[in-house]
Amino acid sequence: MSRVTYDPSASSLVVDLLLQSADGTSSLLIPVVLDTGASLTIVATEILVQLGYDPANPRLKRQRIVTGSGVEYAPRLTARSATAIGQKVTNLEVLCHDLPAESGVDGLLGINFLRRFKLTVRFRKGIIELVKERG
């Protein structure tokens, strides 16, 4: 079972997200907030550039995103693979968007990743479980 523990008194659920580079030869592990309120997974611009993706490509679709502070548009691209809490997803769509450094993370792990699994968060014990469901 894929499971991580965290400080139950923490104000957000931070996990590590392993992203594979565009050419598959390298990878980068970054801290992200597990966010069931985010439709899509979000990754900071510099991270995607480092991995060989091109967020500035004018041919990329720009996704309309509604944030707490308004409406913005962000480039949407496909990451070769993304792994978190022991579970891997290939060809995951991610939005290129920068979160404030004060958040302590480089992105959000959103529903388009989480929906492929059964997610259990035991808030009182500080345990996150992510398992593949059969059927």
Place this chain on the structure above:
Amino acid sequence: MAKNHLLTKEQMKVRYPRQWLLVTDYKLDRSTRLRSGRVVASSRDREEIHRALKKHKGKLCIHFTGSLPRDTGIVF
């Protein structure tokens, strides 16, 4: 730093409190969490670590040893 010793995540937290780190030669546990690695850059400024990324290749890790202050909420 003359030599980048292999540190556990707990040792990184003690040696670099509330800092952003760039880590190489890292090891993960079965749940994709950082276990250990070599710190090749550290800063309180995340942008500095993002810039340091450009000087390195291969398997890299960005790790923040701090946590959100208790009097700060987070809403995206």
